[in-house]
Amino acid sequence: MFAAFVGPNWRRHYQRSFAAFRSGFFGPPVNVAALLVPQWLAFRGLWPLQLLAFAAYWVGVYYVGTHWALHSGEWLILVVPYLVLAAIEGLAADRLVYWRACRALARVRARGLEPAEALAAMRRAGGVSIVAPVLIPVLACGVLYYFTVHLGHRHGHERAYTAAMRSDLRNLVTAEESYFADNVTYTTSLTNMLFTPSTGVTITIGAVSSIGWNATARHNATTRVCGIYIGAAATPVRGATEGEPKCVEGDQVPEHRH
Numbered sequence: 001m002f003a004a005f006v007g008p009n010w011r012r013h014y015q016r017s018f019a020a021f022r023s024g025f026f027g028p029p030v031n032v033a034a035l036l037v038p039q040w041l042a043f044r045g046l047w048p049l050q051l052l053a054f055a056a057y058w059v060g061v062y063y064v065g066t067h068w069a070l071h072s073g074e075w076l077i078l079v080v081p082y083l084v085l086a087a088i089e090g091l092a093a094d095r096l097v098y099w100r101a102c103r104a105l106a107r108v109r110a111r112g113l114e115p116a117e118a119l120a121a122m123r124r125a126g127g128v129s130i131v132a133p134v135l136i137p138v139l140a141c142g143v144l145y146y147f148t149v150h151l152g153h154r155h156g157h158e159r160a161y162t163a164a165m166r167s168d169l170r171n172l173v174t175a176e177e178s179y180f181a182d183n184v185t186y187t188t189s190l191t192n193m194l195f196t197p198s199t200g201v202t203i204t205i206g207a208v209s210s211i212g213w214n215a216t217a218r219h220n221a222t223t224r225v226c227g228i229y230i231g232a233a234a235t236p237v238r239g240a241t242e243g244e245p246k247c248v249e250g251d252q253v254p255e256h257r258h
């Protein structure tokens with residue numbers, strides 16, 4: 001009965017897994033097809049779980065894209081959630097097929113069919129769905145839409161935020177030099193310099209002396225941090241050169257630069 005439900009791959013893969021399940025063993029080998037094929041659940045007729053997997057994937061994409069700063073590798077926003085779901089499907093695939101086959105067998109037995117009719121009913125209930133490949137272009141369109149619209153929109157905003165921080169830091173250099181000309185020292189007070197950052201930008205001036213200073217700029221809509229230093233002050237971000245704003249991810253900013 002199970003062989004009729006599963007189809008051609010019964011002896012090649014599922015027979016061993018089903019035997020393990022029936023003996024109470026929970027951990028059969030990983031189902032490679034489920035691991036590699038995004039629409040595997042639909043191929044096996046598990047449509048509600050397939051829709052749930054799609055929803056979980058795009059929630060994962062949104063979460064990773066929102067909370068991870070992947071400016072040098074945006075493709076990871078799509079790959080990481082897929083790898084997580086693929087691993088779950090690969091590990092759970094055989095158990096899901098076994099569960100579905102047991103349900104189909106219970107329904108067939110409840111109908112009291114003759115052996116030949118029961119086998120035909122199991123074949124109709126199982127097998128592989130030919131409708132599943134339709135989901136592949138749907139997924140491809142979703143990926144294309146995400147890259148062309150969402151990421152492009154996000155990159156445009158990121159560039160604007162970074163440009164605002166860079167501009168503020170360059171203007172801060174002018175303001176500090178003007179203050180130094182009158183007081184022979186630099187200052188940590190933006191008010192004393194009559195300096196107002198751009199909307200959404202917060203500037204923090206760190207080490208200040210008569211021979212140099214450093215500062216960082218942050219925007220409330222991005223995790224990126226821009227820094228600059230003048231004279232003998234330490235660089236507030238890795239890789240910065242004197243007098244030139246440098247923008248990096250927040251986790252690349254040294255913790256103690258004051």
